[in-house]
Amino acid sequence: MNHSPDRLAATGLLLRKLERFAPLSAALRSALSTLAVRVQDYARGQLIASQGESPEESGFVLEGIVFRFKLLPDGGRQILGMQLPGDFTDPHDFVIRPLDHAIAAGSPARLARVPHAALQSLMEQHPQLIRALMRDMALDAAIGREWLATLGRRSAYQQLAHLFCELYFRLEWGGKVRDDSFEFLLTQTDLGDACGLSTVHVNRSLQALRKDKLIVLEDHTLHVPDMAALMEAAAFDPAYLYLPKIEAA
Amino acid sequence: MNHSPDRLAATGLLLRKLERFAPLSAALRSALSTLAVRVQDYARGQLIASQGESPEESGFVLEGIVFRFKLLPDGGRQILGMQLPGDFTDPHDFVIRPLDHAIAAGSPARLARVPHAALQSLMEQHPQLIRALMRDMALDAAIGREWLATLGRRSAYQQLAHLFCELYFRLEWGGKVRDDSFEFLLTQTDLGDACGLSTVHVNRSLQALRKDKLIVLEDHTLHVPDMAALMEAAAFDPAYLYLPKIEAA
DNA sequence: CGTCATATTGACTTTAGTCAATAGAAGTGG
DNA sequence: CCACTTCTATTGACTAAAGTCAATATGACG
Numbered sequence: 001m002n003h004s005p006d007r008l009a010a011t012g013l014l015l016r017k018l019e020r021f022a023p024l025s026a027a028l029r030s031a032l033s034t035l036a037v038r039v040q041d042y043a044r045g046q047l048i049a050s051q052g053e054s055p056e057e058s059g060f061v062l063e064g065i066v067f068r069f070k071l072l073p074d075g076g077r078q079i080l081g082m083q084l085p086g087d088f089t090d091p092h093d094f095v096i097r098p099l100d101h102a103i104a105a106g107s108p109a110r111l112a113r114v115p116h117a118a119l120q121s122l123m124e125q126h127p128q129l130i131r132a133l134m135r136d137m138a139l140d141a142a143i144g145r146e147w148l149a150t151l152g153r154r155s156a157y158q159q160l161a162h163l164f165c166e167l168y169f170r171l172e173w174g175g176k177v178r179d180d181s182f183e184f185l186l187t188q189t190d191l192g193d194a195c196g197l198s199t200v201h202v203n204r205s206l207q208a209l210r211k212d213k214l215i216v217l218e219d220h221t222l223h224v225p226d227m228a229a230l231m232e233a234a235a236f237d238p239a240y241l242y243l244p245k246i247e248a249a
Numbered sequence: 250m251n252h253s254p255d256r257l258a259a260t261g262l263l264l265r266k267l268e269r270f271a272p273l274s275a276a277l278r279s280a281l282s283t284l285a286v287r288v289q290d291y292a293r294g295q296l297i298a299s300q301g302e303s304p305e306e307s308g309f310v311l312e313g314i315v316f317r318f319k320l321l322p323d324g325g326r327q328i329l330g331m332q333l334p335g336d337f338t339d340p341h342d343f344v345i346r347p348l349d350h351a352i353a354a355g356s357p358a359r360l361a362r363v364p365h366a367a368l369q370s371l372m373e374q375h376p377q378l379i380r381a382l383m384r385d386m387a388l389d390a391a392i393g394r395e396w397l398a399t400l401g402r403r404s405a406y407q408q409l410a411h412l413f414c415e416l417y418f419r420l421e422w423g424g425k426v427r428d429d430s431f432e433f434l435l436t437q438t439d440l441g442d443a444c445g446l447s448t449v450h451v452n453r454s455l456q457a458l459r460k461d462k463l464i465v466l467e468d469h470t471l472h473v474p475d476m477a478a479l480m481e482a483a484a485f486d487p488a489y490l491y492l493p494k495i496e497a498a
Numbered sequence: 499c500g501t502c503a504t505a506t507t508g509a510c511t512t513t514a515g516t517c518a519a520t521a522g523a524a525g526t527g528g
Numbered sequence: 529c530c531a532c533t534t535c536t537a538t539t540g541a542c543t544a545a546a547g548t549c550a551a552t553a554t555g556a557c558g
Contacts (some may be wrong), residue, residue, distance in 0.1 A: 015318045021345075031399035052488075070394070076402040080394045092387035095380065096270075098392045100489045110308045110418045130379055131344065136384070144397065149319045149327040151400040152445030156546070187504065196401025198547050203506060205546095235322045239301075240349045333499070411522095436536060447515050452538060 006039040007076060010062055010112040013086045018061075018132040020139075020244060028126040035122070037112040042105035044185070048089065054097040056112040059089035064109025065185070069193065070101045079194040082106065082167070086174050091137045099235060107185040130157060139242055146240045153197050154235065156205040159195040161234035164215060169238050184222035209233075255288040259311055259361040262335045266309075267381040269388075271492060277375040284371070286361040291354035293434070297338065303346040306362040308338035313358025314434070319350045319441065328443040330393060331355065332415070335423050340386045343368060356434040388491055395489045400445050403456045403484065408444040410483035413464060417473060418487050433471035458482075 010035040018032070039062070042048060045085070048066065049055050059066070066083040068090065080101055083089050089103050090123060094116040123130045150162050171182045192202045209215045214230045216223040224230055231237075260282040262425045267273060267281070288311065291297060297315065298304050308315070315332040317339065329350055332338050337353050343365040372379045391414070399411050420431045441451045458464045465472040473479055480486075 068394075070398045072402050073396065074402075078401040080397050091392055095383045095385035096391065096491060100491075116399040124376075127373075127515085130383075134341075134344045134379075134383060134386070137386055137390070138345035141341055141386070141393065142345065143351060144390065144393045145317075145319070145329045148329050148396055148400060149321065149394065151397060152442075153321050153323075153325040153329040158313075160335060160514095189504080193401075199505085200507090200548080201546050242345060242349075377533080385533090436512080437538095448537085449539090450514050 006062070006110075006112070007037065010037050010039070010060065011035075013062060014060060014112075016088045017088075018129070021132065021135045021242075023130075024078070024128055024132065025126070028128055031040075031083065031122055031126065032129075035114060036118055037114055040113055042109045042111065043109040044105055044107050044109075046105045047101055047107060048103040051100065051102045052098050055093055055099070055114050056117075058091075058093055058119060060105070060114060061085050061087050061089060061114055062110040066109055066111070067104050067106040067194075069104065069188070070102050077193045078196065079190065080192070081147065084170050084174055085176065088136060088140075088175070091133065091140050091141050095121055106190060138144050142240050142242065156195065156197050156201055158234050159197070159201065159207050160191060161209060161214060161230055162236050163191070163194060164222060165227075165231055165236040165238075166241070167188075167222075168227070169241055169243065173243060179223075180225065180227065181221050181223040183220060184217060185220055216240040217242075226233065255311070255361070256286065256360075259286050259288070259387065260284075260365050261307065262311060263294050263309060263361075266335045266337075266385065267378070270381065270384045270491075271377075273373070273377055273381065274401055275378055277371075278438055280371055280375065281378075284361055287369055289360050289362055291356055291358045292358065293356050293358075295354045297352040297354060297360070298348055300349065300351045301347050304342055304348070305366075307340075307343055307368060309361040310336050311336060311359040311361055311365060314355040315358055315360070316353050316355040316439070316443075317350050318353065326442045327445065328439065330389070330396065331443070332418075333419050333423055337385060337389075339350050340382065355439060383385060389490065391489050398456070405444065405446050406457055407483050408446070409440060409451065409454050409458060409486050410463060412440070412443060413471060413488070414474065414476075414480055414483050414485040414487075416471075417476070418490055418492065422490075422492060428472075429474065430470050430472040433466065434469055434471060483488065 011221070014032055015024070015029060038057070042064075048059060051070065061083050063085055066089050068080040068083070070078050070080060072078065089111065090099070093099060113162065123133070145164075150159050154162060168177060168182065171177050176182055188199045188202045188206070191197070192199045196203070197205070206215075206217065212233070213225060214233055216225060262485070263281055264273070264278060273281070283442050286468060287306070289415075297308060300319065310332050312334055317329040317332070319327050319329060321327065326471060338360065339348070372382070395415075399408050403411060417426060417431065420426050425431055437448045437451045438453070440446070441448045444451070446454070455466065459466065462474060463482055
């Protein structure tokens with residue numbers, strides 16, 4: 001483990017994530033870049049952590065997509081959020097335990113695992129890190145709140161459109177969007193579990209989105225020909241993502 | 250402001266909240282009890298903070314119930330969470346701004362307003378406080394996740410039952426439950442906005458809960474004759490509330 | 499080539515929403 | 529305390545959204 005390309009990628013992503021709201025000191029940056037990480041790959045659908053567990057490491061997504069979800073007694077699954085490259089799988093897992101939900105790979109995924117103890121001691125030496133992590137927790141919570149509004153008050157059609165908008169903006173921030181398109185490996189079952197819908201209804205709503213020319217979904221690629229139109233349909237306002245102001249062109 | 254009975258009540262609640270997971274040092278306890286607070290009353294429905302605002306004070310509920318909510322373009326309202334006595338209205342509002350949602354009184358309510366700057370400087374002197382606040386943020390997020398699962402995967406009947414269970418447990422922790430009953434001032438519109446339902450359907454689902462003898466709701470009081478049955482109906486598991494182990498009897 | 503997961507379709511059921519009317523309660527001004 | 533307004537709760541009739549069940553494609557993969 002700790003192959004050097006992985007480590008470099010992990011460091012870059014981690015710094016980018018933590019500096020999203022405010023720059024870090026050189027000392028902290030360099031401490032973070034020598035942080036001990038264990039890189040681990042997961043297959044699509046593979047469980048990363050179970051509900052009720054108390055992991056000793058935080059996960060940080062390097063590649064792929066990771067779900068947090070709950071299973072209900074009746075067998076239903078509710079996806080609670082999607083973690084993309086540059087996200088912690090669970091920004092709060094080191095302050096409150098055990099996990100109240102499970103975590104699994106939603107696509108083939110690569111994670112950096114960072115021991116809580118390492119984060120802990122870094123936080124003690126660098127109070128800025130605390131603030132950066134709190135902000136990350138807060139951002140995560142903000143996304144969760146928007147999901148609540150979506151589940152509660154948007155139609156199936158809007159929910160899917162909204163999710164696509166969110167993924168688009170978040171992936172774009174991570175540099176994963178090219179030609180208004182991004183790789184899309186989720187199944188209709190995944191979409192249903194995220195939006196609280198049956199797969200049949202997901203299928204029909206996707207068809208409606210296609211017919212309305214809001215999305216083109218083929219070859220595991222989601223293409224958005226007219227983002228403004230999709231946002232309009234979804235009643236999507238990216239403010240809740242707290243994206244930094246547009247970077248220099 | 251700062252009438253002494255208010256201040257005493259505020260201090261007690263605040264310490265109880267912050268010591269939920271771990272005791273605080275005597276120094277921090279005493280610093281907290283001299284924290285400058287401004288006590289303010291709100292009428293039912295009164296706006297406490299608007300979406301897009303960047304408040305300079307955190308709110309801490311002393312009495313009543315407070316909603317966080319979003320308004321959607323089509324006019325719908327989604328309640329994102331309910332803050333009860335002993336809760337911060339918005340545990341994250343000092344790390345990420347502006348507010349991505351609005352805050353209003355769901356019943357006549359009394360809040361202590363604590364300047365962010367005061368919290369900030371206390372946190373610098375007492376790292377324990379940071380940890381306590383992070384845990385509170387994490388707990389708040391955990392509750393949000395359960396709401397997500399509820400909105401996505403529970404029926405109207407179950408959603409209402411689940412909300413009643415949650416309020417019961419949380420209020421019980423705050424000492425607000427007597428004879429298996431608690432004061433209940435929410436309207437059916439409020440319940441609908443919390444559960445993503447129309448008021449008509451809330452009304453009918455409540456009738457079903459009554460018919461099944463799971464709740465008795467009259468005179469602004471909610472009585473739960475058989476908690477085990479209500480929990481069963483709601484598929485409610487209080488684990489997500491991270492309640493402390495049962496206290497000595 | 500055969501198997502398993504995923505996507506699609508049709509027919510039908512159920513849940514929940516909408517619209518509209520009425521009844522009850524609470525609050526206000528006189 | 530009364531008349532009046534307004535909010536809240538309830539009911540009925542109807543519509544629409546979404547779920548269920550079952551069958552059939554389609555695609556990925558060993």
